[in-house]
Amino acid sequence: MTDSPLPAPLAVLVVDDEAPARERLRDVLGDVAAEQPNRVVGLAANGIEALSMLGGGGVDLILTDIRMPAMDGIELARHVARLDPAPAVIFTTAYDEYAVRAFELAAVDYLLKPVRAVRLAEALAKARRLRPPADEILRRIAPSVRSHFSVSERGRILLVPVADVLFLKAEQKYVVARTRDREYLLDESLVQLEEEFPGQFLRIHRNCLIAPRRVKGVARATTGEDGEAHWVVLLEGLAEQLPVSRRQWPQVKDALGV
Template sequence: MPTPQALAAPLKVLIVDDEPLARDRLRALLSDIAGQMPTEVVGEAANGLLALDVLRQMPVDVVLADIRMPGMDGIELASHLGRLEKPPAVIFTTAFDNYAVQAFDLNAVDYLLKPVRTQRLLAALQKVPGQQPDVALLAGIGHEVRGGGRTHLSCHERGRLLLVPIGEVLYFKADLKYVTARTVEREYLLDEALTHLESEFADRFLRLHRAVLVAKNALAGFEKAAGDDAEAYGWALLRGVPEKLPVSRRQWVPAKALVKNS
């Protein structure tokens, strides 16, 4: 007799792994358990960036994502998916049984150790739908695993998920509950905390003011503020855009020293 899962609509699955053989194995395993858990593989991708391209075209129920991939790894992919209005469930696959895997052993996500086993895959899929990944937790774990911050930030605009390459951001400016990220081309409104961005990208950005972080390589120079200027002790000049950023008295000396020594 078919199981209740077999009578339900197939789960739409996206397989994300940079190794073709690993993707083929997951397809074969999904076929093996079709009688107990019907699934439909709607696409494959070799990294997180390509996976997001697929997801812009079609919704899925489950993403089977490798952890270590070039371009954008599985942890960062999951952090972006967690910001979607209806995020898919994420099941990590990995060959590394280390502290990161232990951290994923939460109700938020599941993980499969490679080589993936049939019954373990079935057990993971039976948890869908379940709790979604904790975005803040993933950001912290991802930083430890890859030895640095995310490659992209994400924001919603007119119902779409937009990616902002961190290497293109000139500065972050906090305003009430949101943070604006400025690139040469435009501004993006992020649902991020400035303190978290400062911690995650300490190697790239410098705090100029309680509300401003600037990319170190975007600084072009400084000018002293007028004596009656209550907004700033001085102003930072940027490469590529005409805006000036306020610099506090406390940050004036370290910011100038950075430009002098670069």
């Protein structure tokens, strides 16, 4: 009786803001390579670095810490899920028992630090059939709101800082995110974005949210055949005037203090 052939090596990207933790995980991956073939294709200190390494593909699995500066592991996973094909994601965490229970309920795989060889081998075996966690699940267990939106362009992820977005406008199946420089198409719901960023964006119309911090003023304008006057919002660095609906004007007026 012959032994079953070993599976092809998993290409693994290790993400942790602490260099000793990255090195330890790489060592443990080496320890289990005979049982679960793998090769480390990159080491990153945060989610932004990790995403920059994914442009060319070739990553099967991301082992990522959760709490990291610049971009945490949960947000990284949310952006990664937009890739096609998307690498599997397994979190490494020092979370307490209550937080770990949240991961179990969400069916998201995780490794408790310090990562042990036996448990890592089990996770690698599971990773071969693991799908990226759903965005809804990741939002539920996220330690903080996203710092970036992500757009998939030509097989890579383009990051758009939330702080740079002037407004979000629903158009057909997509949401247009407008910065000073250009527009980006987000495959997300305007309602969902409003719920996720309650303090950062303000609804002025059923199809539009604005960044209040970027408002330079409001004005009266007339449009249409009847010439009826309505309020518009003026944003920094943008010539376009955004109409405020009658329904939203009382809330907009109070929020902007006008």
